[in-house]
Every structure is written in C-alpha cells, then in structure tokens.
Amino acid sequence: MENGTPDITYLFEPRGLAVIGASGDDTKIGNMIMNNIVSTGYEGGIYPVNPKGGTILGKEVYRSISDIDAVVDIAIISIPAHLVYDAVSECGKAGVKFIIIITSGFSEIGNREEERRIVDMAVRHGMRVLGPNVFGIYSGKMKLNATFGPRDIVPGNVAILSQSGALGIAMIGKTAKEGIGLSTIISIGNKSDIDESDLLEYLLDDQDTRSIFLYIEGVKDGERFKNTLMRVTRKKPVVVIKSGRSKRGALAAASHTGSLAGSDEVFDAIMRQCGVVRAESIQEALNWCKYLSKAPFPTGDSAVIVTNGGGIGVMATDACEKYGVKLLDDTDLTREIFSPVTPSFGSTKNPVDITGGATAQDYHDALLAALENDKIHSTIALYCATSSFDMESLSRMMEDIYTRYMDRGKPIIFSVLGGEKVEQAVNSLRSRGVPVFSDVYDAVGTLGIQYRQYHHQNDLVEEMPSADIDDAGVEDIIRSVYEDGRTFLLAQEAQKLMRACGISMPRAGVASSLEDAVSIADDIGYPVVLKIVSRDILHKSDAGGVALDLESSDELIDAYQGIIRNARSYDPNAVIDGVEVAQMVRKGAETILGARIDSSFGPVMMFGLGGIYVEVMKDVTFRSWPMARSDILEMIKQTRSFPLLLGVRGEKRKEIDMIVDTMVKLGVLLDKHRSISDIEINPLVAYELGKGIRAVDIRVILNEEGGSKS
C-alpha cells in the first residue's frame, strides 16, 4: 500500500461524502440514496456527482469528483458496473478515503477479475473499498442514512452487519417497526476488501454500540475474524447468524456469494470459543441484540420466576433449564421474601405463584419484593391474561418497574400471554424498549443469552499455554522430508517428531543381533513386540516378520530366530537392516488427537475418545488454536464418552492432564511450524494416573508449499 491505510473511523464518521451516480430520477438507486442522506440530517458535506450537472434536492451536482473542493471521505458509487473502474480511479486522484460500491454484477455473478482490478487500483491509491453489491451504510452518530433502504431508522445501540443486501434492507424496516435502535447498519456484500473484521475494529470502541448482530454466509480470513471477535466479545455481545449450516444450505450460499462456507461444526465450535452467540432466526437475533443493548447486567446467577399461573410457571422452569438460567433454590428464603405478597393458596416456592386473582398492584408488590432483595439477581415476570384484569395499569406498572431498576443491575424480563389488548400493550411496550415477550421461551431464552455474555465477560482471561519443543530438530525433519520429495512423514520420522515435542511413544530400538535384541528388551521391559526392518519387505506381517506380546527373553529368542528365518524364506535376496524391538502397548483409554490448518480458521484442534466409537459415533470436539488449558479441558469434557477418562466400572481416573499437555504440544507445534498441515495421533492411549500416556500411531502431513510461519 503506497499511501497507508485510512482510519476506519472515516467510514462511519465521514466529514463529507460524494454520491457518484446521483440522479433526479426517483426510480434510480442514486436518487434514493441522495434522498436518504439529505433528509435524515447529516451535517457533513453532501456532493452529488453526475456528468449531467444541475441540482438534486437543492444540492449542486458536480460533473466530476475532481471538481469538488472540499474533504470527501467517502464516495458512494451507483453507476453501471463497466463504469466503476474509471470512477474509482478518479476518486483515487481526488484523495477519497473510502469507496462504497453499491453496483452489483461483480464476483457474485462470477465477474471476479473486474472486481479484483478495481480493488487493486483503489488500494494502490490508499483507498479502501466496501462492496461491491452493497446497500450502503447508516451511521446513527452522524445522522447519516446512506442506504437505498427505508428512510426512517431509529437511532440506538445495536450495530448490524449484513452480508446479504436484501436481508439488510428488510431488517432496516423491521428494526424501525420493532423500535430497535441502531448505532449502525452496514452492508458487507462481496467483501472484496473491507470485511467484517475491519468493521468490528470500529465497533469494538464505538461508545454508541452496545450489541452487534452479524449476518454472514461465509468467512474468508477466519483467523483474523476469530481474533477480532475474541477481543470484541470481552466488551460487548456479538450475535451471529451464519446461514448455510446445512450441507444443502452451504451449496446455496456458495452459489450466492462466492465465499466458501466452512464446515459448520468447526465454525460452531470456534464461535463458542470466541464467546459469540449463534442465532438461528432473524427474529431471535434481533430480540437478543435489542435486549442486550439496553438491559443492565445482573450481579449474580439467582433468578426468580413470578407468575400468576402455575402452568406458565412450569413452562418457564423448563425454559430456564434449556437456556442455562439458574433458579434460586432456597425455599426458606423465598418463603420469607414472598409470603407477605402471596395469597395462602398460592406458592412462595420458585416459581412464585401469586395466583390468577392477582391485580396489577399485587403483581407490582411481588416484583418489588424480588427486585429489592440482594439474593435475587434477575426476575422473570409472567402474566396470563385473566378474565378480570386491567392491562392498562399492568403495562404502566411494567414500564415503571423496568425503568426504575434498569440502572441498578437488576435485569427483569416479562412474558404476557393473552388476546388483542395484551398484544397491543406488548407491542407498545416493546416499541418503548421494555423487554416484554408474548412467549415464555423467547423471554427466558433472551435472559439466558444475557447470562452467557455475563459469564463470558467475567471469566478471567487465561494465559495461552506454551510448550518446550526442539524447533531446530523439527525443522530438520521437515526439511529432509521435503528434500525427499514427500509431503508425508514415514513412521520413523513421525516418531522423531514426537520425540522433538516430548510426546511419549512406545519405547523401541532396532537390534542388529540377537544379543542386541535381548539387551534392548531388557532395557524396555517385557512384554515387547518384534518387527523385521528391511526396505525390501514392505508387508511385514505377510512375511511372517512380526511377533506380538513376547513376555520373556526365552520367548523373544524363539521369536527373533523365527522372524529372521521367515524373512529369508520370504525373500532370500532381501537386505535385512535389523529387527525392531518395541514396547507392547497395554490396553487403556483410547483417544484421538488432531491438529490441522483449516483453510479458513487456521490451526484447528480435534479431540475424540473411545477408539472405534470415534468413527461410529462421531464423538469428537473441535476448537481453534491457540486456547487456554482450561478450554482444552472443557473440550475433552464435552465429549459424551468423557466418563471413560474418569474411570467407569471401578477403573481409576486416567492421565487427563497429560492429554491436555499433548494437545498443547500439538497446537504449539502446528502454530510454529506452518509447513505441517495435519497431525493426528490415533490412538493416544491414556493409562491410569501415574502410568502415563502413549502415542501409538502418528500421521503427519506437510503442505505442498513448504513454507514456514515467521
């Protein structure tokens, strides 16, 4: 980049902007954008550009961007695709910082070269490009609606990034309708240059943004995306919808955006690791972001349900279990708190049932009892419309309570079920920002998401683990493999690699004589296995060149002689290099450890347990590297067969810490030595505490390029 990279702030907070392709024809996108910019109160410079000149909406039209004698931070381009290159080139000369290419007809329909050509040129001019194929940007801070979507956007604290233009435009309308205030909504389209990570960098420190919703279909630079998300979620919640989850959906997404949707399993694991909340539907994503942009954080885990109906209380209890909301479980305490506000035929147990006869005042008193108590940290308030109830005072009370306790770290969430009057009140309360839902699961789910974010932000940031690896040794091995014209390691090389990492394998040595074999076996300890070593004998078993489970020197001597005899009769001309004497691997818990460079997310780790069951049940978990030791442990615990490591049927606990150590070694190895694209230890046998682990079979693959990270 010749001219450095402009500060992303100018994209969200431009001092002046040009609309290239501004038009007086109100069926044209260039006109819609101008109209939105002019009429929503943007106070920076607005410069329509059109070779025809004249005026649009009272603004002088410039024939060329070079005619503008003022700061232009953004040029919005809405002209036919074949004219875009020249226009961008003009912008470069005029000192524009950001180009927003509204125009479609580029990589999304296969026209990659032109898109590439434009971006390369823009970058050479020190500019950055948003798009092509985008709907524009809204920035609440600047009162700037530079989109061709609906004009009225409610300013607020939710930021939306959408890879889909059509969805983005529709969401503008939807958020306005639901009273969801936005700090920004921005289209990422083809991501030819600026991608979600660039935009997240701005949102990370943006005071106006309190929650972020990303709609994406694919990720290009996954490693950067992940690292950015890790930082962002420490400060504010991020909700992601990644469509193309299903195999078929992924195909549809690929044809639609041109970006490859990675394996959803890996994506999902990495999002969890990043503390990102993954939504399925637009409605739930917006519900969550809206609530999270406003609601206070709780100060603890204990939630209480207050209800006027038992049935709905039970449903909320089910929902709490589903969404991980912890219910206060202290009957004495809840009796003490709620008996003054509960009728005798109600229930002071959690869920607290103030019964169908409860008035708005009774409901208010019960909620106040919950909100005023330090041992209750969040409140779920449920109401079933009864035959005699006053929705008006009820909704006044709800708004009043919510507003009063907002600043006191006391989240409260409402669910009201009923008819026309109830729905009207719910809609009106929602549009004013009160977290009211008509469905119990929606309400509790939203609180559950808040608790996830609460725990994520409060979790200590652990140090990333390191491992002592003989890096020079590793590079030697890699070099010799490449020199041999291979990209896979032979057994001995893989063993050397494991030794360089300090990962224990079955002990072994190559004997050149019978005496030698006995002395190696004495050293290793019985039982041992013998294998013929000869470059001329590839299928050792077929040649009778393998003997298992030898328990004494007598057995070893017999077997050694047998093997030599068999080998000679199998191929009288074979050169015999020796006989390998190796420790016999005892039975233990079989695990599988993997590490590979994912095309989109970089180093990805895999753990599985259970030998044959890994293949059959797919009982494996994934994470992105680097990760803390506690995350590795979490990853191991997440497998369904984890109890096998704790010991079942009277067995003892296995060497779990040593498995974690081995994962760390693989992660560090892969991360440092990027020539390695794939390592798999299968099985890694774990024995009971004090008895160690053994990496039995190792498969290592190098990448074709032969490059190394530096």
Next chain:
Amino acid sequence: MENGTPDITYLFEPRGLAVIGASGDDTKIGNMIMNNIVSTGYEGGIYPVNPKGGTILGKEVYRSISDIDAVVDIAIISIPAHLVYDAVSECGKAGVKFIIIITSGFSEIGNREEERRIVDMAVRHGMRVLGPNVFGIYSGKMKLNATFGPRDIVPGNVAILSQSGALGIAMIGKTAKEGIGLSTIISIGNKSDIDESDLLEYLLDDQDTRSIFLYIEGVKDGERFKNTLMRVTRKKPVVVIKSGRSKRGALAAASHTGSLAGSDEVFDAIMRQCGVVRAESIQEALNWCKYLSKAPFPTGDSAVIVTNGGGIGVMATDACEKYGVKLLDDTDLTREIFSPVTPSFGSTKNPVDITGGATAQDYHDALLAALENDKIHSTIALYCATSSFDMESLSRMMEDIYTRYMDRGKPIIFSVLGGEKVEQAVNSLRSRGVPVFSDVYDAVGTLGIQYRQYHHQNDLVEEMPSADIDDAGVEDIIRSVYEDGRTFLLAQEAQKLMRACGISMPRAGVASSLEDAVSIADDIGYPVVLKIVSRDILHKSDAGGVALDLESSDELIDAYQGIIRNARSYDPNAVIDGVEVAQMVRKGAETILGARIDSSFGPVMMFGLGGIYVEVMKDVTFRSWPMARSDILEMIKQTRSFPLLLGVRGEKRKEIDMIVDTMVKLGVLLDKHRSISDIEINPLVAYELGKGIRAVDIRVILNEEGGSKS
C-alpha cells in the same frame, strides 16, 4: 357404575345446561359464565340455579336443580367448595349426565378426599365429572361459550384441551386475536374423572375438529392415553405441550397439579411413536394447529423455495434440513420450470431466486409456475421487503394464490420480512387464515410438521408381532418364585424363562463327574467354561471354582480336577452338586435389551448398544409396547452406535433381525405375564449373520402384588 356411562357427546353437545351458582353479581364467576352462555347464541336450554331465585340476564333462576322440568345434560358448578358435594348429589337425582366443577380448592391444594368423595358419588349416580378447578367448555358446533374467559371466540377447526386453567383462559384471547378458529376449547383441570383420553374419543370423530392441541402437565392412565392417541393421529394431527420437561419443571408441575410427570425421555419416545407432534412454546403449537386445521395435504415430498433474496433462501434451505422438508433437487427440471419467470442474473436452482427487482406480478408468475407443476408438491414463498415494492398488491396476490390452490392439494407457505407495512399485511393475512410468517424458520417448521403428519397418516398400519411362548411354563416359574417368597429370579430360573421364550443363551449343562463334563463339553463344542455348583459356595471365583476359555478336553480335565480340589480346600464341608459346563461366549456386538412396566405408560421397551458405552453415553432408546417390527428396527437404528451392528472396520453385519425377534419375545412376555415388572438382558451378544445371538446375563423382577393380566 350402576347406571352406565353417559355418551361423551352430551358434554360437547348438550341439549340443556344448568349453572349452579349463577349470579347477578358481575364480579362472580357464575355471572361471567352465564353471561358468556347467554350472549354467544347457544340454542339449548339455559337454567341458572341459585337458592335466591329471581332472574339473571332475562332467564328465570331456579332455586334448585330439581325444580327444572327439562333435559339438563350438563350442570356447571361454581359455588364454594364445601357446598359442591350436596349440589352434585342433587344433580344425580335430577338425571344430569355431566358435571363441570369450576370451583377450585380440591386435590390441587391437597384436598384429595373431598374430591374423591364427590366423584365416587357422581359415578354412582351414572354421572361423569369434568374438573374440579376448570374454566369450562366452549363448543363451536353449539355456539356455546360456557367458560369464564373472554366472550369472543372465533369458530373453526382447532380443538384445544388445557390442563392449566390460566393458560387456557389466556389462549382464548390469544386465538381470537390471531384469528385461530376453534371447534372447542376445554379445561381438564384436576382430571378427577374425565381425562384427556375421554375428550379425545369425542374429537376423534368430530367433523369440526381438524387439529388438536393438548396442554398437559402429567398423565395418569398412560396406556389408555397412548392407545387413544394412536387412533386419533391416524385421522388428524395432535400437538402436545407437556410442561415439566426439566427435572425442576417436573417438580413445579407436581406441586401445581398433583399428577406425576413421568420421565420425559420415555414420554417423548412414546409421543413420537404415537405420531404426536411435541411443541415447546404456545406460539408454535398454535401456529401448527392453525395451519394444519386449514391447509391441504401435499401429494408428495418435493418442496421448492421461491425467493427474492439469496440470503433468506439459504436460511430457508437450512431450515428445511432441520425440519425434514425435502427440497426438489433436479437442476434441469427447475431450470425448465423457472427460467421463463426468472431474470438471467437470478437462479433457477432450488432455492429459486427471482432477485430483488421482482414485482408482485413476477412473484405471482414464479409461484404459479411452481404450483402448476406436478413434480412440485409444496412451495415455500419468501419475500424480503425491498426499497421499491408494493405490499398491497403482494398481499392480495398471496391471498389469492393461497385460496386458489387450497383445494388442489398444493400447500404453500409464505414468509415475509420487513417493516411496519409488512407487519400489518402479515397480521391481516394471518387473521384471514393465510399461512404467512415473518420468520423463515417458523414458516418452514410449520410445513415440516405437516409433512410429518402426512407421512404418519400415509404409513401403513402394520400388524403387531406375536411370539410363541410357553405360557404355562412361564407361569410355573413365576409361581415357584412367589412361593419361595422372592420377587427376583435366580440365574437358573431366568435361564428357564429364556428357554420358555425361545431366547438362546450360552449352552450349558451340569456335570456330576469328569466323564460327564467331557461328554457335555464335546456336545457343546469348545471353548467352554467351568463353574462349581454348590449351594454352600456363593462366591465361586473366590473359591477358585471358575475356569474360563478351556479349549480342549485336556484343558478341561485339568481344570475340572483343579476346581474340585479348590472347592474342597475352600470349604471341606461344602456339598458339591456338580460342575457347570457352559459354552464360552465369544466376543460380538454387545447390546442391552430391557422391558419394564412403566407406572404411567405400561410396558416400555429399551434398547441400547455398545457395552460399557450404554452406561457412559446413555445411548439407549425407548418405546412403548406393543409396537410393530418396523418400529423396533427404527428404535435400534436410532441409537448413535447402530453402525456397530452394520459392521465397521471390515466386520460383517450382525444378526439384527434376531435382536428384533428377541425384543418381540420380551414385549409379548411382559404384556401377557403382568407379574413380571422388569426384564433386562445385558449383554445380549449379537454375532455376524448366521452365527446367532446369545443372552448372557438376565435379570428378572416380579411385582410385589403377584397379579397377572387376564
């Protein structure tokens, strides 16, 4: 029952009804009910009863039910709890058929005796009781709203049964607001007599009812419930919400209704087996029932998505995979069908993308292309609000298309995303019965439920399997166990039981001499195991009384002598009855088969696979007995480790059919001989095809009563 049981039809279609506790005071429930009955057009006799006399709402008030000289099919009772018994007794004398006890204060707060006393008396009078603790009944056919909920109910084809009164009342309002037409809504409350099965019997043949929503918290007679559901779901869809899914929710439900919520896992499996759709939230249950009460059935599986936005198309594709909706996957066919109605930069692949520029007319043309084609069986129509779109003509078109194709077996479901205008149109269309959703997942989920019902109704009803069991032999074994004062079977008894069922166990015989042992072993075939048989030696292994894996008569002779020697030195006074010679069980696929009498659902079957993994991973499935062979196979396939039975790592397929046979035998055995409460075969080892199965360990428990079904 002295006087027989009245026909349940009179509960839903009463010729006359009395309201005991009718009141002129409009804060009283007796008044609300009267008001609803009188003002909604019920044409049968309406007889308010109150000792004060006078008139209510223009109706003469009777001082006692005995004063009414007309047919009274139902008496609705809304008087204080302590007066209910006498009132019901009066009803009995007056020839009333059904009692609806609105009054609460009975078993739901622990007052079980009074409730029992009332019901017993009612039944003696040939009456049946709904309640206590109910909100009443609405019957669309009779224009009868005999509830104390909202007056206005939209007549239609959805039937709602609610165990929760508060939820039921709130749902009355909610359905009216959403234009969900009801054939009935009825409260089941404490279920002291009439339960959901009784009500389902009516709904089964009710022409007005096309879908049924049950809200329940617990089931009492699960076997009858199951059998009734099986019949109902063959004719119409049933959606169930059972709250108390979570452990904590189950506790809350138990304190609320007094009925025990069974294990949710078993309940869930049985509901699936019955073809019942289980919903989680009220909103989805109502969405599904509404749609299913109106929409035509498809004639095949192939669905097509038509969209104006790629992103939302991908989301719908994901949703189709989630909900089991099969997308037409024939690129040539969809190109042929849709290229005339798709712009060149759109996509004729499924999802068909007619692009953001599509007008209402373009959308109409594309939908028509789908609806008119015989190879497309259902259509998912998606629309994202664009900057220039005409919601009015769009919504006219949607309603028109839906109405036209309703009678032609062509389901179509819409999802429209956008702002205020869109929401208004969606609400208005929904209230007129057009299946429009604002969320793609809601839309596709609803279609998915329809497909489940479609397949369920179209599946052939298979014959229930039978098994040839030596019933007399079984009863002999059971009798002798009871006579011995035990409720568990000893090993030999369990083996005898298995033989009576024709379930193969390892072959075995008891030898009284060495020669005998050799001859038995020759007969069985080596390898064999030997075990000392002595009532004085309980711990055979400790006594050195067990020898495994004997491969020849030489090994057997050594071992036999050793065992006798060990036994004698272990206890010189022990009486040795002989030595058991048994087939050595080879390794194979370990399964676990169980059958037990569930307290609520009767015979319940369990299948699991994988030896130790059953315990660790809980990889087991449940079903209710009886079940067809195909269901048993389905149940086996549903375990995650099923591939082990198909053979992995080059192994051959195992004896799956013989496992099914064994399940059938266990089911028939348990069902016929109800003294048996629990049978578990663990492991049942399955070998490769042709090599059979072996029930290795059997545990059988009898119930305490010693009774038998007859």
